[in-house]
Amino acid sequence: MTTISQVFTKGIIAENPVFRLLLGLCPVLAVTMTAINGFGMGIAALFVLLCSNIVVSLIRGVVPPRVRIPAFILIIATFVTIVDLVLNAFAPGLHEALGIFIPLIVVNCMIMGRAEAFARKNTLGRSIVDALGMGIGFTLALTVLGIVREVLGMGTAFGVDITGAAFEPMALFASPPGAFIALGILLLVFNLIIKRLGFE
Amino acid sequence: MELNLAAIIFVAILANNILLHQFLGVCPYMGVTKRIETSVGMGMAVIFVMTIAAIITWVIYNFLLVPFDLGYLRTIAFILVISSLVQLVEIVLKKTNPTLFRALGIYLPLMTTNCAILGVAILNVQMDHNIIQTIVYGIAAAIGFTIALVIMAGIRERLDLVNMSSMLQGAGVTLITAGLISMAFMGFSGIMTL
Numbered sequence: 001m002t003t004i005s006q007v008f009t010k011g012i013i014a015e016n017p018v019f020r021l022l023l024g025l026c027p028v029l030a031v032t033m034t035a036i037n038g039f040g041m042g043i044a045a046l047f048v049l050l051c052s053n054i055v056v057s058l059i060r061g062v063v064p065p066r067v068r069i070p071a072f073i074l075i076i077a078t079f080v081t082i083v084d085l086v087l088n089a090f091a092p093g094l095h096e097a098l099g100i101f102i103p104l105i106v107v108n109c110m111i112m113g114r115a116e117a118f119a120r121k122n123t124l125g126r127s128i129v130d131a132l133g134m135g136i137g138f139t140l141a142l143t144v145l146g147i148v149r150e151v152l153g154m155g156t157a158f159g160v161d162i163t164g165a166a167f168e169p170m171a172l173f174a175s176p177p178g179a180f181i182a183l184g185i186l187l188l189v190f191n192l193i194i195k196r197l198g199f200e
Numbered sequence: 201m202e203l204n205l206a207a208i209i210f211v212a213i214l215a216n217n218i219l220l221h222q223f224l225g226v227c228p229y230m231g232v233t234k235r236i237e238t239s240v241g242m243g244m245a246v247i248f249v250m251t252i253a254a255i256i257t258w259v260i261y262n263f264l265l266v267p268f269d270l271g272y273l274r275t276i277a278f279i280l281v282i283s284s285l286v287q288l289v290e291i292v293l294k295k296t297n298p299t300l301f302r303a304l305g306i307y308l309p310l311m312t313t314n315c316a317i318l319g320v321a322i323l324n325v326q327m328d329h330n331i332i333q334t335i336v337y338g339i340a341a342a343i344g345f346t347i348a349l350v351i352m353a354g355i356r357e358r359l360d361l362v363n364m365s366s367m368l369q370g371a372g373v374t375l376i377t378a379g380l381i382s383m384a385f386m387g388f389s390g391i392m393t394l
Contacts, residue, residue, distance in 0.1 A: 030223035077276040180379030187372040
């Protein structure tokens with residue numbers, strides 16, 4: 001039995017949903033043009049993951065195993081709709097920037113994966129910790145990629161100019177090909193770090 | 201109208217490729233592109249399901265959700281329709297066309313969590329397409345998806361033979377290759393716009 005702290009930290013490093021498991025890559029690549037968009041997307045996914053893990057954990061044993069997948073989809077879709085409406089009302093700028101990728105949180109394999117692999121077999125407390133770990137790992141990955149792309153592509157981080165006039169921004173990293181290339185290089189760096197720290 | 205449809209086809213397949221430009225369906229892109237045969241099978245399944253899903257979600261949105269002012273239920277309604285549609289297609293194919301079922305069978309369950317299917321359904325609604333534009337956009341987007349998949353599989357079959365750092369192997373090099381392919385597809389942008 002893994003301890004509660006292991007449940008939390010595995011989502012951030014050893015089983016990071018983006019860098020290690022490569023789950024839910026569509027929003028990772030699409031919205032990380034700027035760091036703030038990446039962070040916003042991460043928080044939106046974290047909220048949905050937390051709520052869906054809570055509900056899935058509470059109804060475990062009640063829902064017959066045969067219809068569990070449609071039930072999970074319905075639960076996730078409900079919370080995604082809530083996020084969609086709340087963002088539209090209180091953060092219209094972010095809602096505009098994330099666009100179609102907010103409704104698409106519903107098919108994010110990370111959220112479905114945690115419901116299926118963890119929440120339906122574990123207690124409420126452990127499911128919450130698991131969701132927090134995985135969600136924070138996802139948010140961190142999106143924010144790091146967002147910072148890298150924003151600094152290289154526009155010379156700013158979270159909208160603040162940090163490189164000054166000496167640096168000529170590379171427009172490539174603000175465009176779609178740059179998303180793939182930046183994430184590929186970040187995976188390499190993350191793998192190196194993991195190996196050095198001996199998580200393997 | 202004709203030009204509009206031609207523009208939709210061109211833009212959906214090449215200029216705004218659903219995978220390389222809009223990032224819908226990256227999970228199967230990483231998952232099933234190890235060999236050309238599997239990527240062709242996946243592509244065919246996507247063309248099949250995406251076209252049907254685009255039509256059905258369009259009908260549901262315009263004849264059920266809009267008249268009753270239920271637009272906010274779009275996400276829930278679409279994902280339910282798509283996942284039951286995938287089940288239905290599986291059952292019907294199994295009975296009526298076993299050959300096609302054997303070819304597409306293992307890829308069909310993956311369709312529910314393929315964001316390209318739901319993404320195209322939502323894009324059709326967002327862009328106010330009529331039914332003909334919806335069908336054309338669905339097919340064209342799926343063809344663009346298949347092309348991207350097959351190109352990547354062809355490159356990855358050769359990449360397997362290359363000697364490279366174990367740190368970059370697998371996902372890392374696939375993503376960088378995808379970036380280069382995406383760059384090539386960017387050359388098509390601006391030729392024709394919607």
